[in-house]
Amino acid sequence: MIPRTPQGPGSDRTPSAPGSRRGSVSSNSNSNSFRLTTSSLPRPQTSLRESRLNAIRGSSKQPSYNLLAQEGKQLSQSQSQSQSQSQSQSRSRSMSQSRQSTTSPTFPRATSHESSKENVAPADADKYEAQRRQIEQLKADLGTLRYTITTVEADQEIARVRQENELRKARALADDEFKKKQAAESEAHTALRHVERLQQELQEIRESQDGQKAETEKRAKASEEEARLLREQIEDLSAAKDEQSRLEERKVADLQTQIQTASNQIAKLEQDAQAREDALRSVQEQLACKDNSIEQLETEVLRLKAHTGDADTMAIIRRELSEQVQHIRHLEATNEKQLAELKRLRQNHKAVEIVEEEKASLLRKLDAAEAVRAELGEERRQRGRLEAERLAWAAYLEHEGQAEFDSPEAMARALVQERFNSASLLEKLGSVQPQVAERDALIKDLEDEKASLATQLEHLRSNPVNATSDKARQRFDRQRVLAEKEVEFLRAQLKSYDTEDMTLQPEAYDESKAQRIQELESLVDKYKAEVNNLESELRSAEASNSGQAAAAAGVKRPFPTEDTAESHQHHEQLGQLARKNRKLQDDVTSLETKHKVLQKELSVAQEQLAAARQSSNVRILQMRSNPTDDYQAAKQAAINELRNENAELRLLVHDGDTSKFPVVPVSTLIALQRDLQTARDETASARKKCQRLKEVWTDKSAEFKEAVFQLLGWHVTFIPSNKMRLESVYYPSETDEHERSIVFDGERGSMKVGGGPRSAFALKISDMRKYWVSEKNCIPGFLAALTLELYDEAVREGVEK
Missing domain, CATH: 1.10.287 (Helix Hairpins)
Known part of the structure; x- marks a missing residue:
C-alpha cells in the first residue's frame, strides 16, 4: 500500500534539478497511468447492472451478452502490459518521493541555499520572489495532485481487484443459476405440458361427468318418482x-x-x-x-x-x-x-x-x-x-337466504377447486418470494450505491478535481450513456419476453411479477433522474467554487459522518417495522376469518333454536298418511267390493232362470283379474329373484374359483349332481376329455380320476392316493402333496407357469 501522507509546500522545494526531473517524469508517468487506469475503470452502477443482468438471465430462456463486461475485458487485455509497467514505475517513484518528503532532511539545505541566493540581492528580486512563490504554489498543487492520484490509484486498484473477484463470483453464480434455470425451465415446460394434458383430460372428464350428471339426475328424479x-x-x-x-x-x-x-x-x-x-x-x-x-x-x-x-x-x-x-x-x-x-x-x-x-x-x-x-x-x-x-x-x-350448493357433490367439487386454487397460489407465492427478495436486494444495492454516490459527491465537493479529470469524466459519461443504452435494450428484450409469455402462455403469465418489475424500473429511472440532478448540481457547484480551488488545495478527504450509519439503522428499523406490520396483518386476517366462522355458527345456532322453539309450540296429533288410516281405507274398499260382488251374485241367483248362458258378475271378474295380475307379478318377481341369485352365485363361484386357482393352484369346475372337478395348473389336460382331472362326488362321498382307473394319471397318483386317502383319510394332504410333486416336475421340465 502507498502511504497516504500529505505533502506541504516545503517538501516540494527540496529536490534538485535531477530530482525535479525525476519528479516531472514520475508526474508524467503518473498522469499517463492515471489516464490508462481511468480508461480501464469500471463503469458506475456495476452492482445494479450485474444484478439486472443476472435477473434477466434467470428470467429469459437465452443467455444475454454482457457488452460492458466484454468491453472492459478487451480494454484490460489490450492495456494490461502497459498498465502494469507504468503503474509499477509510478508507484515506486511516488513511494520514494513520499519517503523523501517524510524522512529526508533536505528542507534545511534548501532553506540555506535559498538564503544564500537571497543574500546576492538581484535587481529583479520582487519579480523573482513572485515567480518563486508561483513555483512553490505549483509544486504544492503538484504534491496535492500526486497524493490524490496515488490515493485514487490505490482505491481503483483495490476496487478493480474486488470488482474482478466479485465479477468472477457473479459470473460463476450466474452460470450456475443459468444452468439451474434452464433445467428448471425444462422441468417446468414438461410439467406445464403434463398439466395442460391433465387439464384437457380433466375438462373432458368434467364434460362427460356433467352429461352423466344430468342424465343421472334425470334418472334419479324418475327413480324417485x-x-x-x-x-x-x-x-x-x-x-x-x-x-x-x-x-x-x-x-x-x-x-x-x-x-x-x-x-x-x-x-x-x-x-x-x-x-x-x-x-x-x-x-x-x-x-x-x-x-x-x-x-x-x-x-x-x-x-x-x-x-x-x-x-x-x-x-x-x-x-x-x-x-x-x-x-x-x-x-x-x-x-x-x-x-x-x-x-x-x-x-x-x-x-x-x-x-x-x-x-x-x-x-x-x-x-x-x-x-x-x-x-x-x-x-x-x-x-x-x-x-x-x-x-x-x-x-x-x-x-343471503339462498343455498350456494345444492348437493354435497357440488360442495365437494367447490372444495377441490379451492384446494387447487390454494395450491396454485402457494406455488405462485413460492415463485414470487425469491423474486421479491431479489428485488429487495437490488433496491438495497441501489440505496447503498446511492449512499456511496452521495459520499463521492461530498468528497468531490470538498476536493474539486482539476481540469485533467475532464477526460475521465467524459469517458465516464460515455460509459454511462452506453450503460443506459444497454439497459434500454435489456428492458426492450424483457418486454418482448413478457409479451411472448402473455401471448403464448397467458395462464403462466404472472401479472404481480411484471408489475413489480415495472415498479423497480420506475425506481431506477427515479434514481437516474436524481443522479442527473446531482451531477448538474455538482457542475454548478464546481463552476461556483472554481475561484476557491487554490484555497481548497491540500485539503484532506473529509472523515465519513454518521449519516450513512443512521440511514442504515433507519432502514433496518423500517424493515423490522414492515415485518411486524405483515405479521400483524396476517394475525388480523386470521382473526377476521375466525370471527366470520363464529358469526356463521351463531346464525346457525339461532336458526336451530328458532326451529326448536317452533317445533315445541306445535303438537302433532296425527299424520295425514298413517298406517291405521291406510289400513282402514283398504279394509273399507275391500268390504265395498265384497258387498257389490254379493249384491250382483244375489241378483244373478234371483234372475238366473232368464239367462241363456252361464255368466259371472263384473266385480267377480275384476277381482279374479286382479288376483291373476298379482300372481303374475309375483311370478315375475320370483323369476327375477331366481335370475339374480343365479348371477350372484355365478359371480361368487367365479371368485371362489379364482381364489382357489391363485392360492392352491387348482382349476375348479362345478358339475351338476353335486360334483366338482379339480385339475392342477402344473399338470393340465392335453385334450377336452379332462384325463388329468379328479372328480369328487359329494352325494356318494367318492373320488374318481377323469381318465379312468387305468389311465397314466391314475397310475401316477395311485401311491399317494393309497397313502393319504386310504390310510390317512386326508384329502387336503393328498392335494397338497400332489401339488408339490407336480410343481417339482414342472420345474425340472422347465414349463413352470
Missing part, C-alpha cells in the same frame, strides 16, 4: 295383503275344518270301502263257491233229470239260482256306488292339498310383506335422519 309410486303401491299392497291375509286366514281356518271333516269322512269311507271290499271279496269267493256248487248242482240236476226228471226239484233249484243272481247284482251296484264316492273323495283330497299349498304360499307372501314393512320403516327412519343431516349442513352453506 317411481320409488314414491312404488312406496304408495307397497303401502296399498301391504294394506290389501293384510286384509287378504286375514280373509285367507279365515278361509284357511274354514278349509282346515273342512279338510279335517273330509279327512275324517275319507278315513271312515276308506274303512267302509275296505270293509266293503273285504265283503265283496268274500261275496265273490262265495259266488265262486256257489258257481261251483251251481255247476255241480246243474250236473247233478242233469244227472237227476236223466235219472228221475223230478219237476219239483228243478223248480227249487231255479228259485235258488235266481235269488243268488239278484244278490250278486245288488252287490255289484253297491260296489259301483262306493267306487264313485271314493273317486269324489280323492278329488276332494287333491283340492285340499292344493289349498294347503296356497296357504303355504300366502304365508310366505305374508312373511315377505312383513319384511317389506320392516324395511319400509327402517327406510323412513333413515330418510328422517338423512333429512336432518341435510338440513344441518345446508344451513352452513346458505348465503
Whole structure:
C-alpha cells in the first residue's frame, strides 16, 4: 500500500534539478497511468447492472451478452502490459518521493541555499520572489495532485481487484443459476405440458361427468318418482295383503275344518270301502263257491233229470239260482256306488292339498310383506335422519337466504377447486418470494450505491478535481450513456419476453411479477433522474467554487459522518417495522376469518333454536298418511267390493232362470283379474329373484374359483349332481376329455380320476392316493402333496407357469 501522507509546500522545494526531473517524469508517468487506469475503470452502477443482468438471465430462456463486461475485458487485455509497467514505475517513484518528503532532511539545505541566493540581492528580486512563490504554489498543487492520484490509484486498484473477484463470483453464480434455470425451465415446460394434458383430460372428464350428471339426475328424479309410486303401491299392497291375509286366514281356518271333516269322512269311507271290499271279496269267493256248487248242482240236476226228471226239484233249484243272481247284482251296484264316492273323495283330497299349498304360499307372501314393512320403516327412519343431516349442513352453506350448493357433490367439487386454487397460489407465492427478495436486494444495492454516490459527491465537493479529470469524466459519461443504452435494450428484450409469455402462455403469465418489475424500473429511472440532478448540481457547484480551488488545495478527504450509519439503522428499523406490520396483518386476517366462522355458527345456532322453539309450540296429533288410516281405507274398499260382488251374485241367483248362458258378475271378474295380475307379478318377481341369485352365485363361484386357482393352484369346475372337478395348473389336460382331472362326488362321498382307473394319471397318483386317502383319510394332504410333486416336475421340465 502507498502511504497516504500529505505533502506541504516545503517538501516540494527540496529536490534538485535531477530530482525535479525525476519528479516531472514520475508526474508524467503518473498522469499517463492515471489516464490508462481511468480508461480501464469500471463503469458506475456495476452492482445494479450485474444484478439486472443476472435477473434477466434467470428470467429469459437465452443467455444475454454482457457488452460492458466484454468491453472492459478487451480494454484490460489490450492495456494490461502497459498498465502494469507504468503503474509499477509510478508507484515506486511516488513511494520514494513520499519517503523523501517524510524522512529526508533536505528542507534545511534548501532553506540555506535559498538564503544564500537571497543574500546576492538581484535587481529583479520582487519579480523573482513572485515567480518563486508561483513555483512553490505549483509544486504544492503538484504534491496535492500526486497524493490524490496515488490515493485514487490505490482505491481503483483495490476496487478493480474486488470488482474482478466479485465479477468472477457473479459470473460463476450466474452460470450456475443459468444452468439451474434452464433445467428448471425444462422441468417446468414438461410439467406445464403434463398439466395442460391433465387439464384437457380433466375438462373432458368434467364434460362427460356433467352429461352423466344430468342424465343421472334425470334418472334419479324418475327413480324417485317411481320409488314414491312404488312406496304408495307397497303401502296399498301391504294394506290389501293384510286384509287378504286375514280373509285367507279365515278361509284357511274354514278349509282346515273342512279338510279335517273330509279327512275324517275319507278315513271312515276308506274303512267302509275296505270293509266293503273285504265283503265283496268274500261275496265273490262265495259266488265262486256257489258257481261251483251251481255247476255241480246243474250236473247233478242233469244227472237227476236223466235219472228221475223230478219237476219239483228243478223248480227249487231255479228259485235258488235266481235269488243268488239278484244278490250278486245288488252287490255289484253297491260296489259301483262306493267306487264313485271314493273317486269324489280323492278329488276332494287333491283340492285340499292344493289349498294347503296356497296357504303355504300366502304365508310366505305374508312373511315377505312383513319384511317389506320392516324395511319400509327402517327406510323412513333413515330418510328422517338423512333429512336432518341435510338440513344441518345446508344451513352452513346458505348465503343471503339462498343455498350456494345444492348437493354435497357440488360442495365437494367447490372444495377441490379451492384446494387447487390454494395450491396454485402457494406455488405462485413460492415463485414470487425469491423474486421479491431479489428485488429487495437490488433496491438495497441501489440505496447503498446511492449512499456511496452521495459520499463521492461530498468528497468531490470538498476536493474539486482539476481540469485533467475532464477526460475521465467524459469517458465516464460515455460509459454511462452506453450503460443506459444497454439497459434500454435489456428492458426492450424483457418486454418482448413478457409479451411472448402473455401471448403464448397467458395462464403462466404472472401479472404481480411484471408489475413489480415495472415498479423497480420506475425506481431506477427515479434514481437516474436524481443522479442527473446531482451531477448538474455538482457542475454548478464546481463552476461556483472554481475561484476557491487554490484555497481548497491540500485539503484532506473529509472523515465519513454518521449519516450513512443512521440511514442504515433507519432502514433496518423500517424493515423490522414492515415485518411486524405483515405479521400483524396476517394475525388480523386470521382473526377476521375466525370471527366470520363464529358469526356463521351463531346464525346457525339461532336458526336451530328458532326451529326448536317452533317445533315445541306445535303438537302433532296425527299424520295425514298413517298406517291405521291406510289400513282402514283398504279394509273399507275391500268390504265395498265384497258387498257389490254379493249384491250382483244375489241378483244373478234371483234372475238366473232368464239367462241363456252361464255368466259371472263384473266385480267377480275384476277381482279374479286382479288376483291373476298379482300372481303374475309375483311370478315375475320370483323369476327375477331366481335370475339374480343365479348371477350372484355365478359371480361368487367365479371368485371362489379364482381364489382357489391363485392360492392352491387348482382349476375348479362345478358339475351338476353335486360334483366338482379339480385339475392342477402344473399338470393340465392335453385334450377336452379332462384325463388329468379328479372328480369328487359329494352325494356318494367318492373320488374318481377323469381318465379312468387305468389311465397314466391314475397310475401316477395311485401311491399317494393309497397313502393319504386310504390310510390317512386326508384329502387336503393328498392335494397338497400332489401339488408339490407336480410343481417339482414342472420345474425340472422347465414349463413352470
